[in-house]
Amino acid sequence: MRRAFILAAAAAAALSVAACQKTDSQPSAADPGTGNDAVNAAQDAASAAVGAASATQISTEDFVTSAAISDMYEIQAGEIAQKKGQSADVKAFGKTMVTDHTALSKELKPLIAAAGKTPPTGLDERRKGLIDNLNAASAAEFDQVYLKQQEAAHDEALSLMRNYAEKGDDVNLKAAASKAVPKVQAHLDHVKQLQAAPPAPAKK
Structure with missing residues (x-):
């Protein structure tokens, strides 16, 4: 019940923020992308809040679903980053995400089957929204x-x-999750380093 309340509150916040952005940040004729960028940023922020709440789920069914969708999102987002990234570092990070999360997905697959679970085969609506916003982002x-x-x-x-x-x-899945923690932490540390450092230009 508590988890459902948290997720509902996060979802309500998402709708409220996006609605406010749509009302207050309409694109101008001089800068037609501003409004959409603001709405997409609000949607991404709301997604982060929902994700933070949902990550506390610990049933095997929830773990399998969340882990599989996380890997699929990372792979798709990494592929987009390799194409649209403006810095060499972002392109390289996107490539690393594709490699590492493809490997993690393969490691989990037999363990998920042994646990008698079936992972989802596509993204949920929240991660589809993130991918849509990446595709819509200006250079x-x-x-x-x-x-x-x-x-x-x-x-x-x-x-x-x-x-x-x-x-x-x-x-078995507990052991796999424990093994994945240092890799995910390294990814997070790398992201923060990229955010703090001046971007390296992408190769032409």
Whole structure:
């Protein structure tokens, strides 16, 4: 009941923020992208709040769903970053995300099957929204949007892995979650370094 209340509150906040942004940040003729950028940023922030709440779920069913969708999102977002990234560092990070999360997904697959669970085969609506916002981001804004999404996504994934490693009920998945924690933490640390450092220019 408490988890449902938290998720409902986060979802309500998401709708409220997005609605306010749509009302107050309409694009101007001089800068037609401003309004959409503000709305998309509000949606991404709301997604982060919902994700932070949902990452506390510790049932095996919830863990499998969240972990599978997290990997799918990271792979798709990383592929977009390799194409749209404006700095060499962002492009390289996107490539690393594709490699590392593809590997993590493959490691989890047989363990999920052994636990008698079936992972989802596509993104949920929340992560679809994040991908849509990456695709819609202008060249000038892309790196910032991507890295902000990545910080929130890895905060969520780190919480998910730590919580299941500590409190999960499948011994093999608990071990996999524990093993994943240092890798996810390294990704999060890398994101924060990229946000703090001047961008390296992308190769032409």
